[in-house]
Amino acid sequence: MESTEFSSDHLDVLRELMNIAMGNATASIADLLQAFGTMHIPHISISDMDGLKSYIEEAVPSDQHSYVTKQLFGGVFGGEFVFVMTNESAANLGHYLYDVDVPSDADILDAVIELTNILSSTIISRLTEELNTKVQFFPPSTEIISGNNLISQEETLNYHRIIIVSTVMEFQSHKISGQIFILTKDGMIQRLRELIDQKLEELYA
Amino acid sequence: MKVLVVDDSKLARLTLIKTLKEYEPSAEILEAENGAVAVEVFQAESPRVVFLDLTMPVMDGFEALERMMHINPKAQVVVVSADIQTQAQERVLALGAKLMVPKPINADKMLGVLQQLVF
Numbered sequence: 406m407e408s409t410e411f412s413s414d415h416l417d418v419l420r421e422l423m424n425i426a427m428g429n430a431t432a433s434i435a436d437l438l439q440a441f442g443t444m445h446i447p448h449i450s451i452s453d454m455d456g457l458k459s460y461i462e463e464a465v466p467s468d469q470h471s472y473v474t475k476q477l478f479g480g481v482f483g484g485e486f487v488f489v490m491t492n493e494s495a496a497n498l499g500h501y502l503y504d505v506d507v508p509s510d511a512d513i514l515d516a517v518i519e520l521t522n523i524l525s526s527t528i529i530s531r532l533t534e535e536l537n538t539k540v541q542f543f544p545p546s547t548e549i550i551s552g553n554n555l556i557s558q559e560e561t562l563n564y565h566r567i568i569i570v571s572t573v574m575e576f577q578s579h580k581i582s583g584q585i586f587i588l589t590k591d592g593m594i595q596r597l598r599e600l601i602d603q604k605l606e607e608l609y610a
Numbered sequence: 611m612k613v614l615v616v617d618d619s620k621l622a623r624l625t626l627i628k629t630l631k632e633y634e635p636s637a638e639i640l641e642a643e644n645g646a647v648a649v650e651v652f653q654a655e656s657p658r659v660v661f662l663d664l665t666m667p668v669m670d671g672f673e674a675l676e677r678m679m680h681i682n683p684k685a686q687v688v689v690v691s692a693d694i695q696t697q698a699q700e701r702v703l704a705l706g707a708k709l710m711v712p713k714p715i716n717a718d719k720m721l722g723v724l725q726q727l728v729f
Binding site for chain 1: 618619620621622624625628664665666667691692693694695696697698712713714
């Protein structure tokens, strides 16, 4: 029988690898924005869909509109990258990237997509590189939602257990921040565990 | 030689210690999982070298570094961090760190670090 249980060592490895991946992404975006990004300790947990919903409700404001970009990635290890940015942060991003006082809706959307591309490709590529594997990316989709109901009823029915990897991208001087979630489900949890086991075996060899 | 390894990640500490031991097998290793514990150990044990992470709970590496340099301005602190921003590097060097090395540390990076430290 396959085990999907994660020990504290597994979670520690995942947190540290995510920290390294986020460091790379933050440096890339710091160059883009010419600003300093504050690094946050990644949150890692294993949850059912109710737990995910509760977590998102705490992390994402309920009283604002947000740009939500989702991107699937697949390979030996796969999942979904979700980036959430409030309207206000997105407008600030458009302002800095396009160097205009009031960016158009199209400029803001374009800026959010550009930022998400850098985040997802840098974070997932670095994370999978550290796990000695590769993934391919599927085209992202961005929508503006009201509140924090990020996961649809349909998606809830597709998922059973899920690993939540989340952190905050924050550039205080520019008032730009966003929430990053990496959701890995079902069979991929077992594969992720195996990849981490290989990493631990190398370490203890 | 006492070496203090400070990181909230057990993986990061083990990786660093394993790599360090390849070159300095006799090193006496002290460990701390956050900046606050690290400052206490630093004061009590006076390690020759400190390997210090930046992003940690309780007390981050920036504050721990500042306190260590206040206790001993000649401390040899090597910052090992995932935060590879230029501003982060400038800040830790201004605070008195000897070097800053991007994570993950490997044998080549460790050799480069050890060649720049005074034993």
